[in-house]
Amino acid sequence: MMLSQTEENYLKAIYSLAYANSNNVSTTLISEAIKTKASSVTDMIQKLAEKDLVHYKKYQGVSLTEIGQKIAVEIVRKHRLWEVFLLNKLDYNWDEVHELAEQLEHIKSETLIDKLEAFLEFPTHDPHGDPIPDKEGNIKHHNNTMLSSVETGKSCVVIGIKDSSDPFLKFLDKLQIQLGSILKVISKEPFDNSMLVETTIGSISISNQISKNIFVKNL
């Protein structure tokens, strides 16, 4: 099946929205994710339904079919492997790779991405800690422990970032927090759920908005 970049972007958006919301994805949600008007989304999901890539009943939102899901995961795989390439080989920073990967993920080839994966020595995660699906589309999600839920006095290691937006990543750079950083929760403030955290560069105060967006593994 030969899909346009636009169609691929819709599938990918539906995939990640479905993952985050765990039920049928609404037209408006997609339109916000993809930055188009709801009417355009309706047109496209009808087209995708026609091609059996999504399940669609009028006014009920969409979910991916098995084929749709498979294709979406393939694009995610390509996106994340290209991100690794850009960071590891071309010395980009983790806040710069996403936009370029948005373009590179649409390169069509039977062999390219597997060769790239081998060249990169089979990385398991992208620069933001997101898991890279394997050739067959299997993907190991991490266990969803957020920094915000780490108990006072305990230490943890940063394994991923939920919101990989540019400003958030730049902000973490400023705090010198990166994948692998070890954080110790010194205290929590019940008033606003902020926490005092010990890092390599000292103690810093982290708001709940931040700590809810950092995946960690308890030590």
Next chain:
Amino acid sequence: MMLSQTEENYLKAIYSLAYANSNNVSTTLISEAIKTKASSVTDMIQKLAEKDLVHYKKYQGVSLTEIGQKIAVEIVRKHRLWEVFLLNKLDYNWDEVHELAEQLEHIKSETLIDKLEAFLEFPTHDPHGDPIPDKEGNIKHHNNTMLSSVETGKSCVVIGIKDSSDPFLKFLDKLQIQLGSILKVISKEPFDNSMLVETTIGSISISNQISKNIFVKNL
């Protein structure tokens, strides 16, 4: 200036046609190169003329403006650097890289291609021996000595391929001729201009059609 992939492909086609034909490029020539109808070409060149990328007078064909030329060379640069990447880093063969580079050359980024160039350690030529323009768009063409014009008894080294089409490259693979191969002209047949050539694997007969498409440097 933000150009579509299609517009970029037209500029690149006009560039190489102008280089090969050294005067105004006709509508039909472009239509053959790009595999579209002449009427579509007319539409597009009018659009490109509107954007000051080509000089165009009705029925007189087109030539690139300074800006058009600059952009075309940038795309050629991207194309050839990606080809080097695919061959050197991902282990593709020289007959496989062109098609993929056709896609990769359209990736938009201010920094990507320069970083890629550095990663590849500033190659000067692509896998078919074509020179890679530098960042400023300077390009050193080779001196156009074809194997067909090498004198009997003399030796030469293969430095490029004029027709980099898939079947031709595969044919050269079969003869074990590649960039850097040393060839000695043993004899020439006046009847059909074929030549007997000594290679590493022995003496082979090469037709004029072949020898006219191999760039060499005399030793």
Next chain:
DNA sequence: ATTTATTTTTAGACTTATCTAAATTATTTT
């Protein structure tokens, strides 16, 4: 259970890039 507000869909229009068929201009041949 109505009314109100929100979401979703449809209808019609626009842009880009393409095509076919017809008209126009340029080039060759006689």
Next chain:
DNA sequence: AAAATAATTTAGATAAGTCTAAAAATAAAT
């Protein structure tokens, strides 16, 4: 120089993807 041929351009149509504005359906509020 006129006629025939070839190349180029125009006119009108189509498909993909988007938009605005209006209509229809659903959800929320009274």
